[in-house]
Amino acid sequence: MDSTALIKVENLSRFYQKHCAISQLSFSLEPGEVLGFLGPNGAGKSTTMQIITGNLAPSEGQVLIGGFDIIESPRQAKQLIGYLPEHPPVYREATVDEFLKYCAKLHRLKRPAIAPAMEQVKSDCGLNEVGHRLIGNLSKGYQQRVGIAQAIIHNPPVVILDEPTVGLDPIQIREIRSLIKTLGSERSVILSTHILSEVQATCDRVQIIREGKLIYKASIEMLEDQSSEHSIVVALKQPPGPERLAQLESVEQVETIDSNRFRLYFNTASPVESLIQESVAQQWGLFELIPDHRSLEDLFIELTQDDRAVDETGEPGS
Amino acid sequence: MILTIARREFTTMFLSPLAWVILGIMQTILGYMFLAQLDNYFTLQPQLLNLKNAPGVTDIVIASLFQLAAVILLMMMPLITMRTIAEEKRNKTLSLLISSPISMTEIVLGKFLGLFLFVVVLVSLLMLMPLSLYMGTELDAGKLFSIYLAMLLLLGSFAAIGLYLSSLTDNQTIAATSTFGALLMLWIIDWIGESIADSDSVVSYLSILQHHKSMLRGVFDSSDIAYYLILISAFLVLTIRQLDRERML
Numbered sequence: 235m236d237s238t239a240l241i242k243v244e245n246l247s248r249f250y251q252k253h254c255a256i257s258q259l260s261f262s263l264e265p266g267e268v269l270g271f272l273g274p275n276g277a278g279k280s281t282t283m284q285i286i287t288g289n290l291a292p293s294e295g296q297v298l299i300g301g302f303d304i305i306e307s308p309r310q311a312k313q314l315i316g317y318l319p320e321h322p323p324v325y326r327e328a329t330v331d332e333f334l335k336y337c338a339k340l341h342r343l344k345r346p347a348i349a350p351a352m353e354q355v356k357s358d359c360g361l362n363e364v365g366h367r368l369i370g371n372l373s374k375g376y377q378q379r380v381g382i383a384q385a386i387i388h389n390p391p392v393v394i395l396d397e398p399t400v401g402l403d404p405i406q407i408r409e410i411r412s413l414i415k416t417l418g419s420e421r422s423v424i425l426s427t428h429i430l431s432e433v434q435a436t437c438d439r440v441q442i443i444r445e446g447k448l449i450y451k452a453s454i455e456m457l458e459d460q461s462s463e464h465s466i467v468v469a470l471k472q473p474p475g476p477e478r479l480a481q482l483e484s485v486e487q488v489e490t491i492d493s494n495r496f497r498l499y500f501n502t503a504s505p506v507e508s509l510i511q512e513s514v515a516q517q518w519g520l521f522e523l524i525p526d527h528r529s530l531e532d533l534f535i536e537l538t539q540d541d542r543a544v545d546e547t548g549e550p551g552s
Numbered sequence: 553m554i555l556t557i558a559r560r561e562f563t564t565m566f567l568s569p570l571a572w573v574i575l576g577i578m579q580t581i582l583g584y585m586f587l588a589q590l591d592n593y594f595t596l597q598p599q600l601l602n603l604k605n606a607p608g609v610t611d612i613v614i615a616s617l618f619q620l621a622a623v624i625l626l627m628m629m630p631l632i633t634m635r636t637i638a639e640e641k642r643n644k645t646l647s648l649l650i651s652s653p654i655s656m657t658e659i660v661l662g663k664f665l666g667l668f669l670f671v672v673v674l675v676s677l678l679m680l681m682p683l684s685l686y687m688g689t690e691l692d693a694g695k696l697f698s699i700y701l702a703m704l705l706l707l708g709s710f711a712a713i714g715l716y717l718s719s720l721t722d723n724q725t726i727a728a729t730s731t732f733g734a735l736l737m738l739w740i741i742d743w744i745g746e747s748i749a750d751s752d753s754v755v756s757y758l759s760i761l762q763h764h765k766s767m768l769r770g771v772f773d774s775s776d777i778a779y780y781l782i783l784i785s786a787f788l789v790l791t792i793r794q795l796d797r798e799r800m801l
Contacts, residue, residue: 250801287651291799312653323648327567339556340652384648 239298240265240314240392240422241286246295248281248446255281256446259295263392268418270433270454271426272534273443279426280320282443283396286424287317299392313341316390320397322381326370330361330380333369334387341388355383359413375406382413386421393417394424399432411435430534433457442534465499465526467491468509471519483508497526553654554662561636561666574628575674582621586681589613610692614682615768618699621678622706622764626739629707630731632670633714634724636663637791641722650799660715660791664784667711668704675703695770702767705780709760710735712787719794735760 239262246259256278263269273279284290286297288304288311297304302311325333334355338348356362359379364372369380378398385393395414399407414436417423425436433440433454440457442450473479476488479496487499498505506523513520565571593612600606640646649659679700685691713734718727742759756762760783763776 284647287647289647289650289799309653309655312651315651317647317651319644319647319651321644323643323645325564325645326643327564336556336560337648337652340553340649340654342553342653 239263240300241424242296242298243282243286244296244298246282246285246297247293248278248285248290249293254446256285256443259443259446259448261441261448261451263422263424265391265422266418267439268414268423268425268437270437270440271424271443272428272430272433272440273426274428277443278446279428279443280396281446283317283319283394283424283426287315287394288312289317289319313388314390314392316385316388316393318381318385318393318395318398320400322377322384324369324377324380324384327368329366329368330356330372330383331365333380334383337384338387343388351387351389355387358386358416359383360409373406375402375409378402378406378410379413382410382417386417390421392422392424396426397428398425399427399429407432464501465497466504466506467495467497467522467524467526468520469495469522470513471521472517474516474518479509482512495522553658554665557649557654557659557662558665558669561663562669565632565666565670570631571670574632575677578621578624578628578674579677581624582617582678583681585620586613586617589617608692609685609689610682610695611769613685614691614696614699617682618678618703619765619768621703622761625674625707625710626735627732629710630714630728630735633667633711633731634718634728636667636715637719637795638721638724638727642724656792656795660788660795664712664715664788667715668708671704671707671711675700675707678703692770698767698770698772702764705767705777705784706760706764709780709783709787712784712791713738716787716791716794719791 241263243259243261247257248255259278259282261269271279271282281290285292286299286304288308291305297311299311300314302314304311325336328336331352334352335348338351343351356365359382361376361379361383364376369377372380382395382398385395398414399410402410411432414423414425418436418438423436425433427433434457437454439453440451441448468479471494473494473496476490476496479485479498480488482498482505484500484503484505485498486501489497489499491497498509509523510520512518590613593609596612637646640649650656679696682691682696710731714727714731717731717734718724720730721727738758738760740759742756742762757779763779766773767776
């Protein structure tokens with residue numbers, strides 16, 4: 235592993251009494267990357283995040299943040315992290331401005347630096363209009379934004395977000411995701427979630443955890459590659475019959491869905507081009523053509539249910 | 553950093569009506585008692601004239617007023633201290649402090665200082681009543697100061713005990729009830745001592761009331777001060793240890 239890694243987690247284990255929440259977890263976070271931390275509920279995502287941020291002590295193993303051990307020198311290590319826990323830690327009875335000012339002070343920002351930092355995060359997180367309002371009166375989406383603002387007010391090189399879009403409506407989810415993307419352009423981000431499309435929308439790299447163990451590590455391209463199934467669905471007005479379709483170039487197998495619709499399986503090259511040519515020439519009347527995507531959820535389920543070892547070669551750059 | 557947390561703690565107290573209500577109730581009840589004691593003093597005054605070394609107005613009116621204040625505050629302080637940590641645990645806001653680059657000691661000291669500021673405000677407001685007597689008579693300033701200090705130390709120990717019990721739970725009612733129980737226990741612990749009729753016994757030393765009484769009389773004994781300071785620091789250390797320990801569980 236690289237010594238320049240911002241976060242280095244080594245052989246991390248954590249037990250709650252006898253129950254093992256995470257075991258022998260090792261990974262690292264490089265500067266400028268967005269790491270998706272995927273796993274079903276109860277897999278140990280939050281526990282890992284809490285250990286990295288010093289909210290829980292590890293049973294075994296070590297967490298280094300910018301070279302500082304979170305247990306040995308917590309002050310220096312915590313200065314480098316911004317953390318948004320699962321429940322945004324906001325004071326409902328404070329206004330957004332009061333709260334952010336308090337957070338800035340807690341992170342030892344110098345007095346003259348506080349006002350510009352607040353302006354910056356408020357415009358970054360879209361909080362300009364609500365600065366004087368009580369946090370308790372804001373919608374869940376805005377509270378989440380305040381939570382994110384709190385995590386980045388001291389401009390940390392690493393931001394850790396634990397399920398930032400839980401409980402938000404689709405529009406808010408989209409806004410938070412684009413906010414995370416912006417964060418990722420300047421900082422390293424660890425994003426934990428159980429929603430695959432979220433990882434797909436925001437992350438550079440993904441690792442999947444199940445029952446406290448890392449079972450999959452890959453770049454996001456590899457994940458998408460794995461998720462694309464090699465089949466398309468076509469609908470024809472005057473279908474020629476499945477046998478004829480099977481004769482098309484590079485089609486391996488044909489599955490009849492109904493009298494007009496067929497699913498074509500292929501292996502390497504896509505048969506779309508020859509299909510369209512034939513359809514025009516033979517007047518099959520092509521009116522629908524949908525590339526099948528095995529949903530990422532399927533892949534997720536497959537991965538989290540398989541007893542699959544970590545694909546070490548899947549790491550980018552190796 | 554400690555001051556930042558203390559200030560937050562202090563202002564939060566006044567954001568909810570509870571702090572105002574408690575201040576209001578204290579002023580009303582003690583104002584009434586103050587008048588009653590004054591009245592009492594006026595009826596006693598002719599008899600006092602005949603005594604040598606007669607107790608003054610400071611002893612009769614003010615000391616007994618603050619003795620009563622101590623009893624009422626024993627019931628009120630748990631309501632002030634109950635939310636300090638329990639509420640943050642319940643609302644999961646404690647991780648804001650823990651993830652910040654500050655130590656547990658700073659967090660706990662900040663919280664305690666916030667509570668103590670409230671105590672200072674409370675006692676200072678109560679002090680206004682005796683001070684108003686300056687308009688008509690002379691008071692024993694030394695005794696007044698001793699009473700003021702006694703109240704601060706007593707309520708400071710109430711706050712430290714309440715802070716610790718608040719760190720044990722995420723339920724404010726439990727925090728308040730157990731604090732009340734603990735304070736009451738410390739209050740009555742010497743009742744058994746009295747029946748043994750040995751005022752130097754351990755239980756009598758442990759009793760919060762004994763030390764308070766002598767200070768209200770104007771006896772400035774360093775062992776009384778030490779008692780309160782030890783009590784306060786012991787519970788603050790326990791709170792720090794408790795919060796640190798929770799990360800291990």
